[in-house]
Amino acid sequence: MRFAVLLLLSTLTLHAQQNPSTDKYRPRIHFSPLKNWTNDPCGLYFLNGQYHVFFQHNPYADTWGHMSWGHATSRDLLHWTEHPIALPEDPTVMMFTGSAVYDQHNTSGLCPAGKAGCPILIYTGHQPKAEGRPRREHQNLAAALDRDGLRYRKYERNPVLDENREEFRDPKVFWHTASNRWIMVVSLADQHKVGFYASADLKSWTKLSEFGPAGSSGPNWECPEFFELPVQGGANGDTRWILKIGMGDNHVSGGSGEQYFTGRFDGTRFTNDNPPDKTLWFDFGRDCYCALAWGNQPPSKGIRMLGWMNNWSYAKDIPTAPFRGQMTIPREVSLIQTRDGLRLSQAPLLGKPAASRKLAISEGRGALPAGAALDLSVSPKSGGQTLQLQLRNAANETFAFGYDAEKQEWFADRRQSGQVAFNPKFASRSTAPHPAGAPWSMRVVIDTSSVEIFAAGGQVTLTDLVFPNQPWTTIELAGPSAAGLDMQITRIQ
Numbered sequence: 409m410r411f412a413v414l415l416l417l418s419t420l421t422l423h424a425q426q427n428p429s430t431d432k433y434r435p436r437i438h439f440s441p442l443k444n445w446t447n448d449p450c451g452l453y454f455l456n457g458q459y460h461v462f463f464q465h466n467p468y469a470d471t472w473g474h475m476s477w478g479h480a481t482s483r484d485l486l487h488w489t490e491h492p493i494a495l496p497e498d499p500t501v502m503m504f505t506g507s508a509v510y511d512q513h514n515t516s517g518l519c520p521a522g523k524a525g526c527p528i529l530i531y532t533g534h535q536p537k538a539e540g541r542p543r544r545e546h547q548n549l550a551a552a553l554d555r556d557g558l559r560y561r562k563y564e565r566n567p568v569l570d571e572n573r574e575e576f577r578d579p580k581v582f583w584h585t586a587s588n589r590w591i592m593v594v595s596l597a598d599q600h601k602v603g604f605y606a607s608a609d610l611k612s613w614t615k616l617s618e619f620g621p622a623g624s625s626g627p628n629w630e631c632p633e634f635f636e637l638p639v640q641g642g643a644n645g646d647t648r649w650i651l652k653i654g655m656g657d658n659h660v661s662g663g664s665g666e667q668y669f670t671g672r673f674d675g676t677r678f679t680n681d682n683p684p685d686k687t688l689w690f691d692f693g694r695d696c697y698c699a700l701a702w703g704n705q706p707p708s709k710g711i712r713m714l715g716w717m718n719n720w721s722y723a724k725d726i727p728t729a730p731f732r733g734q735m736t737i738p739r740e741v742s743l744i745q746t747r748d749g750l751r752l753s754q755a756p757l758l759g760k761p762a763a764s765r766k767l768a769i770s771e772g773r774g775a776l777p778a779g780a781a782l783d784l785s786v787s788p789k790s791g792g793q794t795l796q797l798q799l800r801n802a803a804n805e806t807f808a809f810g811y812d813a814e815k816q817e818w819f820a821d822r823r824q825s826g827q828v829a830f831n832p833k834f835a836s837r838s839t840a841p842h843p844a845g846a847p848w849s850m851r852v853v854i855d856t857s858s859v860e861i862f863a864a865g866g867q868v869t870l871t872d873l874v875f876p877n878q879p880w881t882t883i884e885l886a887g888p889s890a891a892g893l894d895m896q897i898t899r900i901q
């Protein structure tokens with residue numbers, strides 16, 4: 409009997425849900441750990457109807473340290489179940505960011521006996537500098553032990569790729585069908601480069617090439633992501649490779665952020681479509697970093713990705729408890745032909761809505777269901793006019809966003825949005841130019857402590873954390889086009 413009770417208790421702990429009613433800033437539809445710190449998502453993979461997300465996690469505190477891989481799964485990308493730590497830190501090595509593959513034919517020989525294939529996690533081992541030993545980063549493997557991918561065993565001959573480097577991290581690994589082998593992309597962070605490697609068995613790696621510096625070079629390059637996408641609106645069968653890179657600082661909107669390159673990959677080398685000084689930004693807000701794609705996801709016209717919704721400039725100070733850090737809404741990212749060239753377009757993945765209605769606006773105001781997670785669709789009847797929208801709460805705090813026709817830019821302004829003073833770098837107004845020929849529509853995902861704007865038909869995204877002292881209750885409209893707007897509001901949860 410005692411055994412049965414204990415078992416029940418541990419299952420409850422394992423599947424404990426996040427609690428928006430007691431944790432003021434707990435998101436309703438975004439993943440956040442039950443408690444303590446998270447930064448990057450890592451090792452994303454899809455298997456048996458489940459989306460696995462691992463995350464950079466400090467199991468002991470709400471600040472960075474003791475980096476381990478936490479683990480959560482979801483079937484609908486809105487409800488998450490947290491599981492025990494998948495990769496705990498080793499005595500002198502922390503578990504840094506990486507990726508996951510499904511080793512279908514057990515090329516690694518690491519899948520448990522009797523299994524045809526299994527998920528393999530590829531992570532960076534980070535050995536901090538200490539007396540008598542240098543800082544060191546290398547790449548490592550861990551194989552899933554069970555069908556549901558809940559338990560992992562680190563490979564006993566780790567590391568599998570070690571060049572005695574101090575800045576060598578965040579491996580992205582995938583199966584490259586054309587050359588019939590595994591490819592790894594790793595950042596040489598301080599050199600603003602990534603390295604490409606190949607392997608037949610995930611255990612022995614040969615260097616192929618390097619790419620960079622190009623585009624924007626913050627103090628480091630990290631969290632590379634690399635995948636092929638069909639060109640929407642291009643010739644039949646036309647594809648391009650996308651190389652996405654995080655930069656710890658110097659993002660166009662301030663602090664950490666991400667850029668991407670479009671180009672070709674011949675199995676050895678990546679060739680940029682654009683001149684080396686051209687920078688394409690992945691998101692124009694303050695809080696989208698280290699966005700990674702699920703491995704083993706079913707093919708579609710786009711790719712599903714998820715980022716850390718935060719910024720290294722102030723991540724350690726954000727006023728949430730008992731957790732610190734959350735992920736962006738998962739996004740479907742596709743590649744489209746535009747007047748300016750090939751560009752990414754993003755759409756939030758929100759599943760089936762709980763309820764949807766036309767937003768009733770009178771005298772420029774509409775009531776919002778307080779505390780709910782919302783999907784707001786805004787379609788101006790005629791495009792190109794100034795559009796100013798504002799979320800407001802009972803404390804008179806506001807989050808302003810929209811389109812400025814004079815400057816031809818989209819904007820997101822959180823300077824009056826509630827708690828902003830916890831770090832001088834947090835209060836901000838971010839802007840993004842309107843891409844030539846793009847639609848004027850806008851979709852906005854609003855959760856307890858974030859606003860994610862998908863403007864210009866998804867070609868512009870602005871992702872921002874917000875910490876209002878009370879929930880948003882009203883949306884207000886201003887500007888010349890306020891009368892000619894269609895607004896739809898969907899309650900997601």
Ligand code: FRU
Binds near residue numbers: 577631
């Ligand atoms: C990016 C990053 C990665 C590293 C991890 C450590 O946010 O710096 O490069 O692997 O965080 O937590």
